[in-house]
Amino acid sequence: MKMYLKTVFVLMLSAASGLAQGLQAEKLLQQPIDTWPTYNGDYSGRRFSSLIQINDKNITSLSLAWAYRLSAGAGGAAGSIKATPLMVNGVLYFTVPDHVWAVDARSGQEIWHYQWSTKGGIHLGNRGVGIYGNWLYFETPDCNLVSLNIQSGKERWHKQICDIDQFYYASVAPIIVKNHVLVGVSGDDLDIPGYLESRDPETGDLQWHWSSVPKPGEPGSETWPTAEAMEHGGGMTWVPSTYDPELNLVYVGTGNPQPVIAGKGRKGDNLYTESIVALNLDSGKLVWHFQPSPHDTHDWDAVQTPVLFDGVVNGAPRKLLAQASRNGYFFVLDRTNGKNIVTSEYVKTNWARGVDAKGQPIPNPAKEPQPDGALVSPNQGGGANWPPPSFSPATGLFYVNATRAYSVYYIYDDDDKPEGWGGNDQGGWAESMLQAIDYKTGKIRWSHKWESAGIRSGVLSTAGNLVFAGDTSNNLVALDATTGKALWHANLGQGLSNGAITYELDGKQYLVVGAGDTLYSFVMLKP
Amino acid sequence: MSTPRIVWLLSLWLGAGMAYAQLPDGPHKETALKLCGTCHAPTIVLGRGMTRDQWGEVVSDMISKGAKGSTEEFGLVVDYLATALPANGASQTTPRRKPSGGLSAGPQDRQVVDEASAALGKAIYFRECITCHGPKARGAGPNAPEGQRGSDLVRSLVVLHDRYGNQLGPFLKKGHPMQGGGSSAALNPAQVQDLANFLHQRFEDTLHRAPFEKPLDVLTGNAKAGEAYFNGAGKCSTCHSVTGDLAHIATKYDPPALQLRFLFPKSTRFGAGASHNRPVTVTVTQPDGHTFSGEVVRMDDFTVALRDSNGDYRSWARTADLGVHKTDPYRTHIELLDQYTDKDMHDIVAYLETLK
Numbered sequence: 001m002k003m004y005l006k007t008v009f010v011l012m013l014s015a016a017s018g019l020a021q022g023l024q025a026e027k028l029l030q031q032p033i034d035t036w037p038t039y040n041g042d043y044s045g046r047r048f049s050s051l052i053q054i055n056d057k058n059i060t061s062l063s064l065a066w067a068y069r070l071s072a073g074a075g076g077a078a079g080s081i082k083a084t085p086l087m088v089n090g091v092l093y094f095t096v097p098d099h100v101w102a103v104d105a106r107s108g109q110e111i112w113h114y115q116w117s118t119k120g121g122i123h124l125g126n127r128g129v130g131i132y133g134n135w136l137y138f139e140t141p142d143c144n145l146v147s148l149n150i151q152s153g154k155e156r157w158h159k160q161i162c163d164i165d166q167f168y169y170a171s172v173a174p175i176i177v178k179n180h181v182l183v184g185v186s187g188d189d190l191d192i193p194g195y196l197e198s199r200d201p202e203t204g205d206l207q208w209h210w211s212s213v214p215k216p217g218e219p220g221s222e223t224w225p226t227a228e229a230m231e232h233g234g235g236m237t238w239v240p241s242t243y244d245p246e247l248n249l250v251y252v253g254t255g256n257p258q259p260v261i262a263g264k265g266r267k268g269d270n271l272y273t274e275s276i277v278a279l280n281l282d283s284g285k286l287v288w289h290f291q292p293s294p295h296d297t298h299d300w301d302a303v304q305t306p307v308l309f310d311g312v313v314n315g316a317p318r319k320l321l322a323q324a325s326r327n328g329y330f331f332v333l334d335r336t337n338g339k340n341i342v343t344s345e346y347v348k349t350n351w352a353r354g355v356d357a358k359g360q361p362i363p364n365p366a367k368e369p370q371p372d373g374a375l376v377s378p379n380q381g382g383g384a385n386w387p388p389p390s391f392s393p394a395t396g397l398f399y400v401n402a403t404r405a406y407s408v409y410y411i412y413d414d415d416d417k418p419e420g421w422g423g424n425d426q427g428g429w430a431e432s433m434l435q436a437i438d439y440k441t442g443k444i445r446w447s448h449k450w451e452s453a454g455i456r457s458g459v460l461s462t463a464g465n466l467v468f469a470g471d472t473s474n475n476l477v478a479l480d481a482t483t484g485k486a487l488w489h490a491n492l493g494q495g496l497s498n499g500a501i502t503y504e505l506d507g508k509q510y511l512v513v514g515a516g517d518t519l520y521s522f523v524m525l526k527p
Numbered sequence: 528m529s530t531p532r533i534v535w536l537l538s539l540w541l542g543a544g545m546a547y548a549q550l551p552d553g554p555h556k557e558t559a560l561k562l563c564g565t566c567h568a569p570t571i572v573l574g575r576g577m578t579r580d581q582w583g584e585v586v587s588d589m590i591s592k593g594a595k596g597s598t599e600e601f602g603l604v605v606d607y608l609a610t611a612l613p614a615n616g617a618s619q620t621t622p623r624r625k626p627s628g629g630l631s632a633g634p635q636d637r638q639v640v641d642e643a644s645a646a647l648g649k650a651i652y653f654r655e656c657i658t659c660h661g662p663k664a665r666g667a668g669p670n671a672p673e674g675q676r677g678s679d680l681v682r683s684l685v686v687l688h689d690r691y692g693n694q695l696g697p698f699l700k701k702g703h704p705m706q707g708g709g710s711s712a713a714l715n716p717a718q719v720q721d722l723a724n725f726l727h728q729r730f731e732d733t734l735h736r737a738p739f740e741k742p743l744d745v746l747t748g749n750a751k752a753g754e755a756y757f758n759g760a761g762k763c764s765t766c767h768s769v770t771g772d773l774a775h776i777a778t779k780y781d782p783p784a785l786q787l788r789f790l791f792p793k794s795t796r797f798g799a800g801a802s803h804n805r806p807v808t809v810t811v812t813q814p815d816g817h818t819f820s821g822e823v824v825r826m827d828d829f830t831v832a833l834r835d836s837n838g839d840y841r842s843w844a845r846t847a848d849l850g851v852h853k854t855d856p857y858r859t860h861i862e863l864l865d866q867y868t869d870k871d872m873h874d875i876v877a878y879l880e881t882l883k
Binding site: 118119120121122142164165166167169187188189190191226228232260348366370371372373374375377406408410411412414415416417419420421423424426427428429450451452471472473475477486489 | 632633634635636637663665666668669679681682684687688730733734735740741742743744745746747748783786787790791793825826827828829853860861864865867869872873
């Protein structure tokens with residue numbers, strides 16, 4: 001009997017420690033409170049927190065809890081924290097290219113640091129990790145998916161997910177849904193097709209592979225002139241996807257077609273590049289698509305987070321999806337079928353002749369890049385880029401750090417079959433602002449213009465009537481979510497390089513944000 | 528050279544209203560006249576400045592279109608064109624991008640191209656491969672005769688996975704048709720190396736940010752119309768004078784730089800740097816009525832800082848009763864961005880280019 005009790009006790013202990021260490025799968029289906037378990041906090045991509053300890057009344061009492069400066073010698077742009085940290089059981093997990101850290105969320109104490117030995121690839125940024133139970137997953141610039149033990153930081157396995165010799169690289173944070181690790185790829189130097197893959201969380205083996213470009217004869221192939229153009233047509237998947245558990249659909253934004261700028265050899269809409277696509281989680285099969293930028297020639301990836309929320313349109317409850325796309329347009333779709341509800345400009349642009357019956361902008365051929373230049377707005381950086389936006393169900397507003405910009409787009413390669421980029425944009429002027437968009441109309445409810453143009457950041461909104469964003473002067477700024485009035489700021493010395501996250505730990509609400517090579521943690525001690 | 532490019536060059540030549548002109552003198556001019564003059568007026572190239580690499584591309588195109596001559600002669604033509612008609616204001620010897628780690632794309636261990644070997648490989652390519660694989664090694668295309676539709680070698684996985692011939696060599700050893708009728712298996716290791724260097728050079732030059740990624744020609748506008756815009760709708764003459772601040776501006780900047788400088792005077796990748804920029808200024812009015820003016824040092828929602836004409840630095844927390852008035856000297860240029868048509872833009876460049 002005594003032995004039996006002891007066994008039970010040990011079993012209970014190990015079960016308890018298991019709970020304390022791993023990520024419970026159901027956490028991923030809940031609103032994030034005491035955790036930030038996936039890139040966007042939950043599968044919706046809203047980056048909205050229901051926590052209210054930090055709010056518009058007490059924001060000026062926010063305290064710095066700690067700052068953690070990267071310990072590795074990863075300098076330059078690669079050393080900038082573009083990852084959104086995950087917080088699981090009091091530990092933060094985040095990356096820069098080739099590096100992963102586990103840091104104590106209470107103190108900023110480093111628990112472990114893992115470094116990958118690289119064989120090359122673009123080291124521009126890494127968006128973070130995915131976690132499944134006791135295992136962590138991240139991508140490397142040289143095309144590997146690596147799995148680590150979250151306790152020790154020890155490598156379990158790594159699998160090649162793309163071919164670095166074709167100038168692919170990998171940077172996106174894996175999204176884990178059920179027993180699927182969703183991995184995307186990057187790279188547009190040399191005309192290669194994009195894809196999204198589902199990998200087994202235990203082995204890393206391939207479960208399914210969805211190609212951004214169709215094969216000859218498949219639906220969508222009619223939007224390409226030749227099989228070769230299609231096979232080299234681009235459409236990278238470099239920003240994390242979102243997921244609707246009820247519909248069992250994964251929503252993916254795809255990147256620019258290739259060759260990037262010189263589109264002469266790929267006449268047509270170039271599906272499914274520059275698209276928002278809905279894929280069945282279990283099969284990877286395409287269910288519907290919507291294309292923000294048909295036949296893009298400006299590098300305006302439509303990868304920006306497809307944000308999922310339920311709303312009321314014309315008196316009827318709808319399951320919606322919204323994207324503030326890099327091309328300057330804001331779209332609201334019915335996420336059950338991809339039908340367009342709203343199309344509007346969230347910054348003024350000059351490249352489209354209007355909007356077609358499907359709600360897609362119609363590109364003006366005169367504003368495609370030209371040998372002698374075409375003056376185009378927005379510029380290559382776009383109206384928005386990869387930094388994540390936010391949607392608040394409390395205000396019904398979609399928040400995006402936006403840029404209005406002009407540049408001149410040139411064709412450098414006037415061959416009938418251009419390759420590589422074949423052109424680029426040059427020069428430029430820009431202004432930056434935080435836009436709050438009414439999802440029902442697409443109209444700008446308020447616009448908070450920053451005093452200068454510059455870097456962008458992600459956005460977080462909370463039930464405390466707050467929006468957190470970076471400005472163009474290295475400030476982390478808290479604004480009134482309803483009016484756009486700036487309420488509080490902290491100059492972090494470097495520009496905000498990711499989107500802020502928030503969670504409750506030991507009964508206190510924390511706010512964590514990356515600025516360059518440093519992670520800052522703020523806490524409300526007197527709510 | 529594609530037909531549209533020829534038409535475009537011709538229209539440029541005729542549109543500029545040039546009388547029949549002579550090619551500039553230079554070494555090997557006679558070779559260029561002999562080889563090029565067989566099919567078209569050699570003067571077609573006038574008004575076009577390019578780098579050696581770009582002229583090499585044009586000559587490669589010509590060979591594929593039937594130009595006759597020896598490899599050595601074509602090399603002399605490229606020499607002549609690169610010397611007599613260099614890229615506008617650009618260095619003739621642009622450095623080739625070297626493979627490296629860090630922010631660079633692709634694998635760290637990719638082949639470092641040996642230029643001399645690549646030149647030898649190019650000769651082999653012209654002799655044995657160009658008919659099927661095309662002048663740029665991008666494949667002959669769907670319109671090529673049956674049996675001559677060679678694949679795109681820039682996108683070839685054999686080439687991309689190759690390091691110094693370690694993939695290409697075994698591939699050629701298996702036997703692959705060649706133009707001369709010989710067997711590719713007979714190519715010696717040095718020739719395989721030369722071909723590998725040439726093909727690696729081809730894709731290195733295709734990559735984004737390759738050295739000759741530059742505007743082809745921005746002088747397509749009408750100078751008269753540009754002058755009219757300058758003095759009329761654009762109101763440029765309100766602030767600028769073609770005999771004053773803009774006198775001889777075309778001798779300071781090449782046409783692409785002129786284009787970007789007038790559109791975006793604060794930011795351009797060409798020409799002189801920030802020393803020509805005029806600063807944004809700010810006037811701060813304190814609640815007590817005192818005002819201070821100077822260059823903006825920092826300005827956000829919360830603070831404003833300036834340096835005044837004495838060099839003194841001052842800063843304020845921004846409050847509701849602090850007056851802050853910012854003046855951007857380039858405001859008019861920014862407002863014009865919403866007004867210019869692309870035709871206006873090209874016409875203005877053409878006009879500014881006359882200000883020699």
